[in-house]
Amino acid sequence: MFTGIITDVGEVVAVRPRETGVSLDIATVYEPDGIALGASIACSGACLTVVDKGRTDGRNWFQVEASIETLDKTTLGAWTPGTRINLERALKIGDELGGHIVTGHVDGMAELIARENVADMAKLTFRVPRPLARFIAQKGSVTLDGTSLTVNDVDGDVFSVFLIPHTLTVTTWGTSAVGDRINLEVDMMARYVARLQEAG
Structure with missing residues (x-):
């Protein structure tokens, strides 16, 4: 975990x-x-x-x-x-849970379709496979290339996130570019809620 x-x-x-x-x-x-x-x-x-x-x-x-x-x-x-x-x-008992619960089980690949640098921050926009789009919620959590991020906007199978200067500096996101393929893990709670709804 x-x-x-x-x-x-x-x-x-x-x-x-x-x-x-x-x-x-x-x-x-x-x-x-x-x-x-x-x-x-x-x-x-x-x-x-x-x-x-x-x-x-x-x-x-x-x-x-x-x-x-x-x-x-x-x-x-x-x-x-x-x-x-x-x-x-991996987490050890007693470690700080600074992001959200991530399993390390990649659900699919997203594509970086737009990057807008805003002062010292960056707005990144992604397209996800349609079957995974329903798990992406505004202000919800998502894991992209292992990084816990908060979803900004959602429009169908497209969503965006904002990255702060610290994240751009200490991860690979500083050099990301349009066209990059990205490992995506949806929020575990969203996955289970959807499954419960399907089960009636």
């Missing part, structure tokens, strides 16, 4: 094909001694399991594996060495 509060921007340093997907080495500021094998780390919103870790040439890294399903349903299939990604360690 995560909160959508990014604690590092990592960099993909190696991608190795596997029969069932890929393995990825990701450089990070996280100390290897503090990462347990089998630990979960949200990588741009996708919860992945650490299978190896280490330090090479003074640079910390951890290794994860992604299945073919994950590559198809998220942006991971397009990651190459040099790709920068938002990272968050």
Whole structure:
């Protein structure tokens, strides 16, 4: 479980094909001694399991594996060495819940269709797959590339968010551009409310 509060921007340093997907080495500021094998780390919103870790040439890294399903349903299939990604360690009991409850299970990919820089902030507008649009609510929470954000406006399958200077600085959002594909996780409560309504 995560909160959508990014604690590092990592960099993909190696991608190795596997029969069932890929393995990825990701450089990070996280100390290897503090990462347990089998630990979960949200990588741009996708919860992945650490299978190896280490330090090479003074640079910390951890290794994860992604299945073919994950590559198809998220942006991971397009990651190459040099790709920068938002990272968050899994919650521990007693941690501050600064964003909202995030599972790390990506529901689909949104597309960044407009970016408007407003002073030192940015307004980003996204289009989401129509089946997921009903889960996006004005002033509700949404997770985009692992970042907990508040929805500003909604119009059908299009919605916008405002990013403050801090978020632009400590995440990958500072360099985002129109046309980018983004990992989207809808708010867990919205998903369950919709399911309860369907069940009558």
